[in-house]
Amino acid sequence: MTGLLPTTPPVLTARELSLFQALVEREVGIHLSPAKDALVANRLARRLRELGLTSFGAYYAYVTEKGHEAEKVRMIDSLCTHETSFFREPQHFELLRERVFPEWMAQANAGRRSKHLRVWSAACSTGEEPYSIAMSLLDAFPPGSGWSLEVLATDLSTWALERTQEGLWSLERAATIPQPLLRAFMLKGVRTQEGLMKAGPELRSIMRFGRVNLNAPGEWPAGPFDLIFCRNVLIYFGAEARGRVIRGMLQRLPPTGYFFLGHAESLIGVDVDVRSVSANVYTPRTGGMSRF
Known part of the structure; x- marks a missing residue:
């Protein structure tokens, strides 16, 4: 065995999406609609790679585990939208x-x-x-x-x-x-x-x-x-x-x-x-x- 992670990105299942939806809304009030599944998958995939995790379910377990509050903050950061400009509106x-x-x-x-x-x-x-x-x-x-x-x-x-x-x-x-x-x-x-x-x-x-x-x-x-x-x-x-x-x-x-x-x-x-x-x-x- 080489120990390398699979090159194919993991698939975000409907159940995993629902777990992240509930977590994010509970923590910060933001509602992620089902239509955001691709956004959630794309933005969290990098965190999975950096942590060496092979599924979104494993990542959910990680961020909800005691002692991993800093990673939960990073997760929420990655899902936030930062579109803005000077003198907007x-x-x-x-x-x-x-x-x-x-x-x-x-x-x-x-x-x-x-x-x-x-x-x-x-x-x-x-x-x-x-x-x-x-x-x-x-x-x-x-x-x-x-x-x-x-x-x-x-x-x-x-x-x-x-x-x-x-x-x-x-x-x-x-x-x-x-x-x-x-x-x-x-x-x-x-x-x-x-x-x-x-x-x-x-x-x-x-x-x-x-x-x-x-x-x-x-x-x-x-x-x-x-x-x-x-x-x-x-x-x-x-x-x-x-x-x-x-x-x-x-x-x-x-x-x-x-x-x-x-x-x-x-x-x-x-x-x-x-x-x-x-x-x-x-x-x-x-x-x-x-x-x-």
Whole structure:
């Protein structure tokens, strides 16, 4: 015997798929439909090869065995979708610039709110969303204006969070960043860094990072937040988990706060008391938290 692993990739059976579906939904709230069988097989096949396992059933037994939590995190990482871009869904950033920020400035000038802003990008992927928010905030509330800013970027994926903290992207990703913001807040790579761009020091100064499982609200960061972006992630959640996440996030907003969903998402079927501000943007009628 040579001891070599078979070259033919293993087949993901219907029973094995159902085991992974239940595990992923239980752990992180993401619902993998039966149509995702090829995606699951392709993304997990590499883990099988690296661990020397010959079936998906053996891999399931491995990740559910006590002491293999790190591999379970890697498995979930591999099944997460990380599609994103700077200033994705630009109408949301237009709303911030033209309505939300002037509203907050007027409230602060009238003594009805503090000049401290906290934002949560709750599924930040590789960082394009939270850095877009940070650029928008710094443009409207620059250093020296008397406002303090904090953008919390969280994700389930450890790999994505590492990319976010690094704040380094291909220069091609700059295409959707407005030129004034690109020049003000991003650094262009030269010599060994040519073809790359990096978040500048002003952006980095207001960023915070953390791994957060949206299916475990008890582990979420404490509010209140002035903005919560939870875009293009809840479409992967089952109905029960989706409702739980939305209700928990709205409880972390004051009445002056705003909640942003992605273009393919809505609050249909979720019993919450909110006011629709714009497409997929809501504010609580009575916030779960308020400021001193």
